[in-house]
Amino acid sequence: MPLLTATAVTKKFGGLTAVNNLDFEIEQGSIASLIGPNGAGKTTFFNCIAGFYQIEAGQIVFDGQPIQRLRRDQIAHLGISRTYQNIRLFANMTAMENILVGQHYHLRSSWIGAVLGTKGVREDEGRAHREARRLLRFVGLQNKGDLLASNLPYGDQRRLEVARALANKPRLLLLDEPTAGMNPAESQQMTEFIRHLRDELGTTILLIEHEMRVVMGISEKITVLHYGQKIAEGTPIQIQTDPLVIEAYLGRGSAGTAGHEATAIPAVEATQGGASAGPTPASA
Amino acid sequence: MKASLIERLTEGAIVAFLWLLRVAVVLVVVVGSALTIMSGRYSLEVYVGLVVSGLTLGSIYALIALGYTMVYGILRMINFAHGEIFMAGAFAGYFVVTASDKLGFLNQGAVSAMITIVVAILVAVAVATPVALLVEKIAYRPLRNAPRLVPLISAIGASFVLQYTFRGLFGPGIYSYPTVDFLDRTLPISGIIVRYVDVIVVISAFVMMTGLYLFVMRTKLGTAIRAVSEDKDTAALMGIDVNRAIVTTFGLGAAMAGAAGVLYALLFRQVFFMTGFVPGIKAFTAAVLGGIGNIPGAMLGGLFLGQVESIGPTLFLDGFNVPSPNQLKDVIAFTMLVLVLVFRPSGILGERIARSRA
Amino acid sequence: MTVTSAGMPATGAAPSANGAAPAMPVSFQRRVIRTGLLGAVIALYLCMVGIVPIFNARPLVQGVISLGQAALILSLFATGFVATRRVAESSGRLIADGAIAGGLSGVALSALVLLGSVVDVRAFLPNASPVLYGILTFNLGTIGFWIPMAAGAVLGGLAGAIGLASPRMRRSLFVGLISLFALGLFAGLIRTPMLQLPVAELARLLFASDGLTLIGAVVVLVASVGLHHVQRTRRLDLQFAALPPSRRRRIQVPLIALAAVMILVLPQGLGSFFAQVIAIVALYVMMGLGLNITLGLAGLLDLGFVAFFAVGAYTVGLLTSTAEFGIAQWPFWAAVPVAVIVAMVFGAFLGLPILSIRGDYLAIATMGFGEIIRILAGSDLLKPILGGPRGIINIPKPIEVPPDSFLAGPNQIYYIALIGAALIAFVAWRLRGSRLGRAWIAIREDEDVAEAIGINLIQTKILAYMLGAAFAGLGGAVFAALVGSIFASSIQLMVSINVASLIIVGGMGSIPGVIVGAIFLIGLPELFREFSEYRFLFYGIALIAMMQLRPEGLLPSKIVRREFQHGGGDEPPESSASPLAL
Incomplete structure (x- = not known):
């Protein structure tokens, strides 16, 4: 049974239809990717799932419960966590504090208890700190808990954002371009890390990614968006050979001239490598 | 997870509370107005008179609001000292009008009165503008890239400095503007009472606002100001002198406020060092009402606020036999402000500021 | 050249x-x-x-x-x-x-x-x-x-x-002149308590009733230049910092104890005027700590803070007054919890409609609320209940004591305000490190992300308003007892602005900052009441100067200091990357 099912989701900005009548499913425990050219509506779709945008039409069901009318915090409580294309850590909190605040929902201490310093609160805080240290270790930041988030190197910031998302004990983790701006070695590391996440914690993972090596390497299913619509879906092999995908990436007519399929994927990388740095219009 | 019962209850309570607020305000306005009108306590002339005085007051608010809205548009800061610029203009005008009175020139007929008023406005502009530029240079310019609260606090400080400088210079007393006979005469229209002062205030305000609008819309410098309001960095990259645009904005706002100070003082016949405080806050309210950063919005907001303040207490509250409803005119104005912010945060005409966040 | x-x-x-x-x-x-x-x-x-x-x-x-x-x-x-x-x-x-x-x-x-x-x-x-x-x-x-x-x-x-002159000599000279100026200004404040101690003769020798005596001036000049010289050559501060922690504590602890004792006996020596001044400072500390939650932690600028102060003060007035508008004639201590709860309820109700408002608009909306409450309190509409401009009088003192007792007059308010401020500081400190405090800071940093992490914005923000309001309400309650009456004219927009300014001058989000801010912005101007016409002039100049020279405040909290540090931009990130021990 799919963990998340989106049916006929449509999101418009004024005259622009960013996501158009999209059907999408993700299986429990799988790793899936959304790809597509810039402005294809990938981040918009993420924002629809996470409650940042209200959708105009359609339905999004998570674990049997419709979530399209819920607030962001309620969606987080159901077990959906996300990261952001342009990292959005709490820059003036330490790495440790970022993870502590990420556990917000799972801590139960009331403010009155905190003022009185009750035993329950102290135990709760102790657990929270232990869990935060565990997560820091898990993402390889064990010695950097006291550093300000904004002072961490780029790759560490990405990992810290994942750790903050994990602090919410998510069942579905949405990763928005987790390897953006990373060098090949770093993105290889991140790929390993994502697979490790799923294998270790059983978290279902949906990612947006431009780096085809990453996408093809870890996805069990790939969905291709173009102008807000799904133009292809399938295993990495199926996607690599789909003529519609090649056309979407290379433009009309190039599919014919490019002709032979093996060259298609490196070409995709070349097109996307330069563009991935800039945010898509819908993500702002 | 299913939302807990308590959480659902609080959410329900919040929605209910907001609806209750809306219904209550609509009820007060509708029922109050109906009761007042049906009681027949006031004749049509009274209402017309209230509308006229609302128009007069509103055009002054609009003039001041322009300065707030333009500065907010370009620097995203509340120029808290703007009310004091207005007060400086009122003081400057006072000395001109008084001098004219002492020379025996003021009350020699309509022409001499008009000349005095024009000179007073010019002098007020000439005083208010440098004061504003000085404040900009000393208190705001060094803080342009500071976090948001910092310039706001500096502006509050500048406001105190100006108030108490004027208090130190001219003493704490209230200076009464001399009577201008011409201004108190009424227009020869039967049935309604409109004084010349109302006509002059409204006309001069409209002339100045039109001039400003044309300046901002048609001239090169005006275009530069609009460009800087949209995006400071891009404007600088396009070769626009950002500093000049900002200084011009302050100058224009101050000129409008200085002139408004004279008009306000002619209307209320007095000036002292705290004169700028309340009209300043009201004018900012007007700017927010109209949609901050939006020049026509500030004008509309000012006029709207003037009307609500003038006619509101009588029309909405008198029907309920509220004692001295005029005491509550500011309550009505601020309630309206809060309602606009809650239910239509971008103001009546919508703000002209690029949203800073998603 | x-x-x-x-x-x-x-x-x-x-x-x-x-x-x-x-x-x-x-x-x-x-x-x-x-x-x-x-x-x-x-x-x-x-x-x-x-x-x-x-x-x-x-x-x-x-x-x-x-x-x-x-x-x-x-x-x-x-x-x-x-x-x-x-x-x-x-x-x-x-x-x-x-x-x-x-x-x-x-x-x-x-x-x-x-x-x-x-x-x-x-x-x-x-x-x-x-x-x-x-x-x-x-x-x-x-x-x-x-x-x-x-x-x-x-x-x-x-x-x-x-x-x-050599820079060192120049600096010594300036130190001397500044000390002369400061001591001359505060001569009266220093002389009064000295006169009651065995050093009365010395006090008369050095200080006149206003200003220094000529001998005093010479002594101050020589002493301060000498001390400065010693400090420069011996570097006592570095020596102190170099001591092992245990030795350092041995010096620190007695100093702190001495300061605590000083604070406790302060009003006894200074007379009732000074006791009143410090009581007012303590009052503002209470309110400042309250606003520090809403503004400093949760980042919600509230310029209508005086509304909650008013609610607290009027609640105490109504419940305890023995005059016309009193309804219960309760003792002060019974009325205070009620005042705090009523203020919290007001905080919730005022917070609800403005939850979705952000940034500067919030400042204006809350200022509007403050003005509404102020006008209503003085209006004829509520005159039958609140007494209009005449207000509520005859609010009894919290503790009835004979007039010559050490708790008489403003002294007891001083102690009550001191206890109140200490209590609030403790609560604020506990809250800051709690789950709720972290959620507030997260909201301040990035509201959208905070919500997506699972923080309920409505609950969290309302709690910020409610707790801030509770502290302001407590401040109002103590104020009512201090003055013995409450009038509509006591509720001024200036109070809100003062509280916001003192937090920012002291250092946002920092508890010692609030205390220092209150002393500088409220205490000093109160002492110069004789120059009352100019206190706001200096206050304004101080605010402008502060914002340019030290915008992070006098004693900033760690978080705010960091914010300003890398907001400054010209520092390379490597230099601030050193591990910050928390």
Whole structure:
């Protein structure tokens, strides 16, 4: 049974239809990717799932419960966590504090208890700190808990954002371009890390990614968006050979001239490598 | 997870509370107005008179609001000292009008009165503008890239400095503007009472606002100001002198406020060092009402606020036999402000500021 | 003659275009003249705003120099000093330049005296009076018009000559003068408690009832220069920092204990006026800690804070008053919890509609609320309940004691406010480190992300408003007991602005910052009530100066300090990347 099912989701900005009548499913425990050219509506779709945008039409069901009318915090409580294309850590909190605040929902201490310093609160805080240290270790930041988030190197910031998302004990983790701006070695590391996440914690993972090596390497299913619509879906092999995908990436007519399929994927990388740095219009 | 019962209850309570607020305000306005009108306590002339005085007051608010809205548009800061610029203009005008009175020139007929008023406005502009530029240079310019609260606090400080400088210079007393006979005469229209002062205030305000609008819309410098309001960095990259645009904005706002100070003082016949405080806050309210950063919005907001303040207490509250409803005119104005912010945060005409966040 | 290239201040006269060496003499001369003219404007401002004539009534050193004269001397001296600052050249030239700049400022004052002898402008400028001219000319009248000119030249020249002294000597001299100024200003405050102690004779020797005595002035000058010298040569602060922690604690603990004892016995020695002043400071500390939650932690700027203060004060008034509008005549202690709860309820109700408003709009919306409450409290509409402008009177003191007891009058309010402030500081500290405190900071940092992490914005923000309101309500309750009555006129927008300013001046989000901010912005101006006309002038200047020199506040919290540090931008990120121990 799919963990998340989106049916006929449509999101418009004024005259622009960013996501158009999209059907999408993700299986429990799988790793899936959304790809597509810039402005294809990938981040918009993420924002629809996470409650940042209200959708105009359609339905999004998570674990049997419709979530399209819920607030962001309620969606987080159901077990959906996300990261952001342009990292959005709490820059003036330490790495440790970022993870502590990420556990917000799972801590139960009331403010009155905190003022009185009750035993329950102290135990709760102790657990929270232990869990935060565990997560820091898990993402390889064990010695950097006291550093300000904004002072961490780029790759560490990405990992810290994942750790903050994990602090919410998510069942579905949405990763928005987790390897953006990373060098090949770093993105290889991140790929390993994502697979490790799923294998270790059983978290279902949906990612947006431009780096085809990453996408093809870890996805069990790939969905291709173009102008807000799904133009292809399938295993990495199926996607690599789909003529519609090649056309979407290379433009009309190039599919014919490019002709032979093996060259298609490196070409995709070349097109996307330069563009991935800039945010898509819908993500702002 | 299913939302807990308590959480659902609080959410329900919040929605209910907001609806209750809306219904209550609509009820007060509708029922109050109906009761007042049906009681027949006031004749049509009274209402017309209230509308006229609302128009007069509103055009002054609009003039001041322009300065707030333009500065907010370009620097995203509340120029808290703007009310004091207005007060400086009122003081400057006072000395001109008084001098004219002492020379025996003021009350020699309509022409001499008009000349005095024009000179007073010019002098007020000439005083208010440098004061504003000085404040900009000393208190705001060094803080342009500071976090948001910092310039706001500096502006509050500048406001105190100006108030108490004027208090130190001219003493704490209230200076009464001399009577201008011409201004108190009424227009020869039967049935309604409109004084010349109302006509002059409204006309001069409209002339100045039109001039400003044309300046901002048609001239090169005006275009530069609009460009800087949209995006400071891009404007600088396009070769626009950002500093000049900002200084011009302050100058224009101050000129409008200085002139408004004279008009306000002619209307209320007095000036002292705290004169700028309340009209300043009201004018900012007007700017927010109209949609901050939006020049026509500030004008509309000012006029709207003037009307609500003038006619509101009588029309909405008198029907309920509220004692001295005029005491509550500011309550009505601020309630309206809060309602606009809650239910239509971008103001009546919508703000002209690029949203800073998603 | 050369000008050190870094020495040009931003406001300096030299246009950067002709900053090349050949153009230097001209621009340098211009700089002296421009500084002199600026000095003239400042000197005239001091006179015309009335600082000189009014401050003249207060001696700095008894029979030698008044505060007003000191202000003028300072401005002329500063003119000469700024005009010759950071210029390396011959001694004669330095003195001459200083004299020119100072003299120019003096000329403006001389011109004022001459002008005053011809026309009387007192109708417009009340301070341009014979009293002022008398101060400027040592009561010689118009004949003495040359005195300011000469004084300006002498002082300016002196200032130029100081440029010749070694930096160390210069600094010692400044320390001495600043100590003299400060002690002269606070002489009364220091003398009063000393008179009740065995050192009364010493107090009489050094301090007059206002200002220092001549002997006192000499002692202060010598002592402060000497101390400064010792500190510079021995570096006591470095020595202290180098001590092992245990040794350091052995010095710190007694000092803290001494300070605590001082705070406890403070009102006993100082008399009721000072007790009242510190009670007011403690009151503002309470409110500041409250707003520190809403503003400092959750980042919600609330300029209508006085509304909750009013709710607390009126609740106590209504419940305890023995006069007309009292409804219950409860004891103070029973009324306080009710006042706090009512304030919290108001906080929730005012917070609800404005939850979705952000940034500056929030400031304006809350200011609107504050004004609504203020106007309603004084209106005829609520007069039958709240007494309108006449207010509620006869609010009993919390503890009934005989008049000569150590708890009489404002003293007991001082202790109550002190306990209240300590309690609130404790609660604020506990909250800050809690799950709720982290959620507040997260909301301040990025509201959208905070919500997506699972923080309920509505609950969290409402709690920020409610707890902030509770503290303000407690402040209002204590205020009602302090004054013994509550009037609509006590509820001023100024209270809200004061509270917001003191948090920012003290350092946002920092509990000691709130205390320091309250002392500086509330306590000091209260002490200078005699100059009440000018306290807001200085207050305003202080706010502007603070924002430029130390925008993060006097004692910033760690988070805010970091924010300003890498907000500054010119520091490379590596240097601030050192591990910050929390």
